[in-house]
Amino acid sequence: MSRKTPFRTQPLIPATLPSHQRRTVLGAGATLLLSVLTPLPAHAARILAVRVWPAEDYTRVTLENDSNLKVSHFLVKDPERLVVDIDGIELNPTLKELVAKIQANDPYIKQVRVGQNRPNVVRLVFDLKAAIDPQVFTLAPVGDYQHRLVFDLYPVNPPDxxxxxxxxxxxxxxxxxxxxxxAEARPEPEPRPVExxxxxxxxxxxxxxxxxxxxxxxxxxxxxxxxxxxxxxxxxxxxxxxxxxxxxxxxxxxxxxxxxxxxxxxxxxxxxxxxxxxxxxxxxxxxxxxxxxxxxxxxxxxxxxxxxxxxxxxxxxxxxxxxxxxxxxxxxxxxxxxxxxxxxxxxxxxxxxxxxxxxxxxxxxxxxxxxxxxxxxxxxxxxxxxxxxxxxxxxxxxxxxxxxxxxxxxxxxxxxxxxxxxxxxxxxxxxxxxxxxxxxxxxxxx
Known part of the structure; x- marks a missing residue:
């Protein structure tokens, strides 16, 4: 009956190495360990769809994306503008479509400008037709929708x-x-024999x-x-x-x-x-x-x-x-x-x-x-x-x-x-x- 040779741990660093070389090897090992334990940077969020819903009550702009987005916004006067910075995304063709989706008869948005403000930050600038009270919020996935970032632009002085x-x-x-x-004359609907x-x-x-x-x-x-x-x-x-x-x-x-x-x-x-x-x-x-x-x-x-x-x-x-x-x-x-x-x-x-x-x-x-x-x-x-x-x-x-x-x-x-x-x-x-x-x-x- 053969006997198994017991497992012996071998030193990772030979003891015969000079001390300065040992420090170098230890430092390299620590760097390697950190690279393994440190999580890789998350991938940039991706904009999946952009939608605009203009109405007299308010205009809504929706950005649908594959993850929750961090966003900040502020208003600028003379002329009226809404500036939105979206963190963690890169400018993509879908987001650029937002420019063409602003209609000339939109009650509150004149136009929108989209650009890469800095790495991983996209800036939207809404040029406005009137002073607005913006509500900016996110929505969790529901139904057929993934994550949504929503801008609701309400008039500061809504009509009574x-x-x-x-x-x-x-x-x-x-x-x-x-x-x-x-209300002009319309064709009568066809008879419905199932009734x-x-x-x-x-x-x-x-x-x-x-x-x-x-x-x-x-x-x-x-x-x-x-x-x-x-x-x-x-x-x-x-x-x-x-x-x-x-x-x-x-x-x-x-x-x-x-x-x-x-x-x-x-x-x-x-x-x-x-x-x-x-x-x-x-x-x-x-x-x-x-x-x-x-x-x-x-x-x-x-x-x-x-x-x-x-x-x-x-x-x-x-x-x-x-x-x-x-x-x-x-x-x-x-x-x-x-x-x-x-x-x-x-x-x-x-x-x-x-x-x-x-x-x-x-x-x-x-x-x-x-x-x-x-x-x-x-x-x-x-x-x-x-x-x-x-x-x-x-x-x-x-x-x-x-x-x-x-x-x-x-x-x-x-x-x-x-x-x-x-x-x-x-x-x-x-x-x-x-x-x-x-x-x-x-x-x-x-």
């Missing part, structure tokens, strides 16, 4: 929403009939004599960074519901004593609590949020109307839908440090029983009319904890116009004739609601 609403009403009156340009009911829109009862204007808040869901649901043909919920809301706005404004505030009138993102606040600032009598539903199976179909729930969702599907819609802030991108979280929480928790009861009446009136032109997903108004319906003093409903995930209903939602029918149905439901529930004669704006 009530003054804007009054000015719009006066402009329509001065223009005479105020017939919207898109089990005959399309109908009953004439609404005349409104009672009013002593003040009725203000209606229309809320097209999603927008900007948040596309909402996407159909099999590529139709985006945010585009479809904005088109429907604009048609409904035009029809409402043709009614005597009605005017409309839209929470968004273009493709930009509005946080959920801001949608509620916008409606309250103009003392809205109704809040109507417009969406297009989606489901994992393309066979799901039909329109629905939802109100806020006092105790819980009326169905598992309603609970799931509310959770999905309430996640819009995560996708769209809310600056958590940019608003008073406590104020938003209080605002969204003050809903009253009277508000919810009125919302149900409005919901039933609108659902009946929509049922005349499209199949209903549920025959009754459903309830769930939608954050956007929590205005404490405004009857509020959320309409899921159809399933954009259903190819047949996606085709309807993008059809101009069907959009007109849908807007007419919602208008009729609103008129019938007011015919039975006249607005209170509160001390409101003229």
């Amino acid at each position: 929403p009530i003054e804007v609403l009054i000015a719009q009403s006066q402009a329509r009156e001065a223009a005479g009939s105020g017939k919207p340009q898109h 089990t009911r005959t399309a109908r829109i009953e004439p609404a009862e005349p409104l009672p004599k009013l002593t003040r204007m009725i203000t209606i808040a229309l809320d097209p869901g999603h927008g900007g960074e948040d596309p909402g649901a996407i159909g099999s043909k590529g139709s985006r919920e945010k585009d479809v519901v904005l088109a429907i809301a604009k048609r409904l706005k035009a029809k409402l404004e043709e009614q005597p004593n009605m005017r409309v505030m839209m929470t968004r009138d273009a493709d930009f993102f509005v946080p959920l609590h801001m949608r509620v606040q916008k409606a309250r600032k103009v003392q809205s009598d109704l809040f109507v949020s417009i969406h297009a539903d989606a489901w994992v199976e393309p066979t799901a179909r039909g329109a629905s109307v939802f109100t806020l729930s006092e105790k819980g969702a009326s169905s598992t599907a309603a609970r799931w839908l509310a959770k999905k819609e309430n996640a819009a802030d995560l996708i769209g991108g809310v600056n958590i440090q940019g608003h008073d979280k406590q104020l938003a929480s209080v605002l969204l928790d003050l809903s009253t029983t009277a508000q919810i009861n009125d919302s149900r009446k409005l919901g039933r009136a609108v659902l009946r009319e929509i049922g005349g032109i499209n199949r209903l997903h549920k025959a009754n108004v459903e309830e769930a904890g939608f954050a956007v319906l929590k205005a404490p003093d405004i009857p509020s409903i959320l309409i899921e116009t159809a399933f954009i995930s259903n190819p047949e209903e996606e085709a309807k939602l993008t059809d101009e004739g069907y959009q007109e029918q849908l807007a007419e149905a919602i208008l009729t439901g609103i008129r019938k609601y007011f015919a039975k529930n006249p607005p209170l004669a509160k001390n409101r704006m003229t």
Whole structure:
């Protein structure tokens, strides 16, 4: 039986070396050890996409990248500029695309200059058209997005929403009939043999004599960074519901004593609590949020109307839908440090029983009319904890116009004739609601 030779450690440095040579070898070994233990410098972050969302409310600039970025910014006067330094990146072709993405009609940005300020630091200089109050923040990866660096450029002196609403009403009156340009004759939508009911829109009862204007808040869901649901043909919920809301706005404004505030009138993102606040600032009598539903199976179909729930969702599907819609802030991108979280929480928790009861009446009136032109997903108004319906003093409903995930209903939602029918149905439901529930004669704006 053989015996294994015991392992013996050999000296790394021969003892016979002169002392000065030993010090040299030791120093080299220490350097080698440090190079092994010291982490290599991190690779430069890479900009994946740049997007610009101009709107009268504010302009948003988004840089999507593959890691979290360090950023600093400051304002310069005479002329107005916003200077942003981004650490840890090198200038790449994608970032250079930002220059061409600034539109001439952007309310706040004249142009942007992009350059390598120093190694690993890129500087953006936004030449501004007016004084702005910038919010610069980062967003963690969510949904289809990776890390995002966001610049929200708000005007220092935003217009008063009530003054804007009054000015719009006066402009329509001065223009005479105020017939919207898109209201010309349109082709009737093709018959839909799959429907089990005959399309109908009953004439609404005349409104009672009013002593003040009725203000209606229309809320097209999603927008900007948040596309909402996407159909099999590529139709985006945010585009479809904005088109429907604009048609409904035009029809409402043709009614005597009605005017409309839209929470968004273009493709930009509005946080959920801001949608509620916008409606309250103009003392809205109704809040109507417009969406297009989606489901994992393309066979799901039909329109629905939802109100806020006092105790819980009326169905598992309603609970799931509310959770999905309430996640819009995560996708769209809310600056958590940019608003008073406590104020938003209080605002969204003050809903009253009277508000919810009125919302149900409005919901039933609108659902009946929509049922005349499209199949209903549920025959009754459903309830769930939608954050956007929590205005404490405004009857509020959320309409899921159809399933954009259903190819047949996606085709309807993008059809101009069907959009007109849908807007007419919602208008009729609103008129019938007011015919039975006249607005209170509160001390409101003229």
